[in-house]
Amino acid sequence: MKKHLQIDQHIQKPKYQQITDEIIERIQQGLLKRGDQLPTINEITGSLGVARMTVIRAYEELRERGIVAPQHGKGYYIISTDVQATMHVFVLFDAMNAYKEALFLSLREALGEKVSIDLYFHYHELNVFENVIVNNLGNYNFYIVMPHFNEDVSEIVKQIPKEKLLILDIDVDKLDGQYAVLYQDFELNFYQGLTQALTQIKKYKHLTLFLSKNQFQYTPKGILEGFERFCDENNITNEVVFHLDFETLQKDYAYILFLENDLVRFVNKANRKGWKLGKDIGLLSYDDTPIKEVLADTGITTISNDFEEMGKLAGKMVLNRQKGKVRSDCHLIVRGSL
Secondary structure: OOOOOOOOOOOOOOHHHHHHHHHHHHHHOOOOOOOOEOOOHHHHHHHHOOOHHHHHHHHHHHHHOOOEEEEOOOEEEEOOOOOOOOEEEEEEEOOOOHHHHHHHHHHHHHHOOOEEEEEEEOOOOHHHHHHHHHHOOOOOOEEEEOOOOOOOOHHHHOOOOHHHEEEEEOOOOOOOOOOEEEEOOHHHHHHHHHHHOHHHHOOOOEEEEEOOOOOOOOOOHHHHHHHHHHHHHHOOOEEEEOOOOHHHOOOOEEEEEOOHHHHHHHHHHHHHHOOOEOOOEEEEEEOOOHHHHHOOOOOOEEEEEOHHHHHHHHHHHHHHOOOEEEEOOEEEEOOOOO
16 A cells, blocks of 8 residues: 555544545545555554554454455455445355255345345365355355255354354254254155145155255255155155166156256156156156246146245345244145146
């Protein structure tokens, strides 16, 4: 910085706020650009005669707003010139797909234009999940995390201050204390959805649940538990498979598939065999998407959360700093495939 920072000892505005405001003003004037290094804490304390904690507080406020970030052993650097944002939010999803996109767009709209969002993905890799979180601790005002793992991640997640955290889509059971959680009860939701579809399912001799090992498809253990509970209570002949040979599809069977590519292959195979969906063979999916509305002309029956509504509620919980656990309900959408 060519010109030293200045503060006015005679006004009531706190000194740390004066430092923060002057840095923001220089960014707005184009005097500070992305990648520029700020003066060290020692340099500012020496030139302005203020306490170290005053400078640290100013830099921490800028860091939480996503404007600056520290580099170990080098000091603080400008990482964003978006000084209009009043809140900088970290969002960590497992992967992007059609319904996650609907969730994200709804969340972004609910948070508003003055909130900037950085979106990350972990792709169900635990080390990626941990590294992304650890490397961004302290850089954001708020953290929204989707911990899509069937193993305990509480030690990783608890590194984020609880007052700045929203756990999204799935609860982390072993977390102690008052956390904000917006979750699906996958066992209950799946069980209730299947129960609502009982009349249609009873038309078929057998019900097969296909749990893909695809990296982009996370299947909570609650899905399997809800499926087994439903089949046991209703005496449904069933099977759970982790590999599905589409050449061996059976007439008068019903199948539950998740991935859109698998649904397309299923429909194509049924068409080649001359089977009519909803009559000769049944098909059910989880999480509704636009393609499931129109696939196979009549659409695919789904058990689905309302992801647009979830995004709106997540944004509200962040802005209001709402704590506690909120369950997001699912519902059955009946179409011609079952």
